[in-house]
Amino acid sequence: MTKLNAALLEKGDFPDKDSVTWNRQLPEKAIQFGQGNFMRGYLDWMLHQMNKKGLFNGNVVVVQPASTGTVIPKLNEQDGLYTVILRGMENGAVVDKSEVITSISRGLNARQEWHKVLEVAESTDLEFVFSNTTEAGITYVCEDYHEGEVPESFPGKLTVFLYHRYNALGGDKKTGLTIVPCELVDENGKKLKELVLKKAEDWKFPGKFAEWIERDNQFCDTLVDRIVTGFPKEAVEEFNKRLGYEDEFITLGEPYHMLAIEAPRSVKEKLPFHEAGLNVFWEDIKPHRELKVRLLNGPHTMMFSVAFLYGVDTVLEVMENDVLSKFVELAFSEISPTVLADEKVKEQFIEAVKERFLNPYNKHYLTDIGLNAVFKYRARLLPTLKRYVDLKGELPQAIVFSLAAMLSYIRPDHEVGGELVGIRNGVEYAIRDNGVVLEKVTEGWNCVERDEARVKDFVTSFLSEKEIWGEDLTEIPGLSETVTENVTMILKNGMESCVKKLVGRPLI
Ligand SMILES: NC(=O)c1ccc[n+]([C@@H]2O[C@H](COP(=O)([O-])OP(=O)(O)OC[C@H]3O[C@@H](n4cnc5c(N)ncnc54)[C@H](O)[C@@H]3O)[C@@H](O)[C@H]2O)c1
Ligand SMILES: O=P(O)(O)OC[C@@H](O)[C@@H](O)[C@H](O)[C@H](O)CO
Structure with a gap:
């Protein structure tokens, strides 16, 4: 059976071809730390919904932060494409819909391709950082900094990423990023910001960098909700048959989704989830x-x-x-x-x-x-x-x-x-x-x-x-x-x- 990739999408040789929306030319506006099931079935799915309506107009570079994992090479083989299947009840009716998600442009392995991750930091197209590194990801780990080397922890990686951007683009106000962590951690945005500032202090980065973090970067607190069960390992063949192609990243989830996010109005304007009909609350979470x-x-x-x-x-x-x-x-x-x-x-x-x-x-x-x-x-x-x-x-x-x-x-x-x-x-x-x-x-x-x-x-x-x-x-x-x-x-x-x-x- 043919594999899901860009060539298949262009050929359109599969049953659901008419529902595909894809613009390969969109700029890489976001980087995402965490390549897991949840982000694919939730946040990347949401960005795709916005792209379909011309509300985001961007793609995401996905980074595997942890040293173990086999997702990235396979995701790149599929040109970042994968299928989300949402099944369950919605407003009293049965829902069972599948959709090819096109919001991921490519994947990078932080350990093996750190220089490429840092190249993304230099991009003037970049506006957002998303993450889901589990609760274990937003914790303080004592570690050293060596220029050019990748830190072990996620907050360490983010600090070096931001420091690289600050140095490459001169710390201008406009180069600050909107950082939206999706980990199920109370006050995830505030905690991540504290950890970044602590790392900057540990590693004796200049005070002006900390000022830039405080002044020009927005860390948002969020609460996420959708049950994403991931890859249907017990019924892969049945699903591939239904889709008409082989997809190593079929992501199963429920139709229900909810995002509560605490952020300034400027972020709401840049990420108009609600205008795409998504269930998003911009209020106290x-x-x-x-x-x-x-x-x-x-x-x-x-x-x-x-x-x-x-x-x-x-x-x-x-x-x-x-x-x-x-x-x-x-x-x-x-x-x-x-x-x-x-x-x-x-x-x-x-x-x-x-x-x-x-x-x-x-x-x-x-x-x-x-x-x-x-x-x-x-x-x-x-x-x-x-x-x-x-x-x-x-x-x-x-x-x-x-x-x-x-x-x-x-x-x-x-x-x-x-x-x-x-x-x-x-x-x-x-x-x-x-x-x-x-x-x-x-x-x-x-x-x-x-x-x-x-x-x-x-x-x-x-x-x-x-x-x-x-x-x-x-x-x-x-x-x-x-x-x-x-x-x-x-x-x-x-x-x-x-x-x-x-x-x-x-x-x-
Ligand atoms: N699956 C769901 O229904 C669901 C719903 C809401 C929230 N979540 C949250 O999402 C998290 C991930 O769930 P999933 O289903 O995607 O699991 P998963 O196993 O598919 O993905 C785990 C992700 O976390 C990263 N990771 C793990 N340990 C890390 C560490 N120490 N540092 C940095 N990154 C690390 C991995 O690289 C991977 O990207 C869960 O912890 C959960 O709190 C999941
Ligand atoms: O994803 P975990 O492993 O942190 O927790 C298991 C479930 O409670 C969780 O995935 C819920 O289904 C989810 O939080 C619903 O939004």
């Missing part, structure tokens, strides 16, 4: 964040370990299971009172989330949601747990149970090629979490394997780890004891029996 992170990401992080160890694999299977769907109800009932929003707004949001989780087309794997789960629990559930304790004077049982389930999920059986492997019902799964977490959990589980009575020591030591939690969680009254009880119960009776017992309790 806090209310959106409060609802979305607590009531969508929170239940995701609660359900992944519970449901996976129960024996199911996807969010849809959770929602369609009698017992697990009750666990999700329990999750909403514990989270909702802690969310600072109008009751009606919360109810409507919860109903919409349930409908999205029930999207019959989305194969959203629990193991994908479980990537780096401990830090997600810290960011997405711990504030809810603490607020619940303040409000009710007791622990939220399901939220606490999901913490025990997460510890049970990160239980290594053995190691393969440096990666930890867990076992569910005799079948292996990869445990993918942060290095510190894996080290502590492996140590803890090793002790428990030798002596089951050591669960208490394991849980207490893990919860008191400030490097992981940012605080000592054993100070929350009863938490350590309840997590210990739950882990012990899961070990003894298995997940199914424990969840059934938990959901048998009356809803709050």
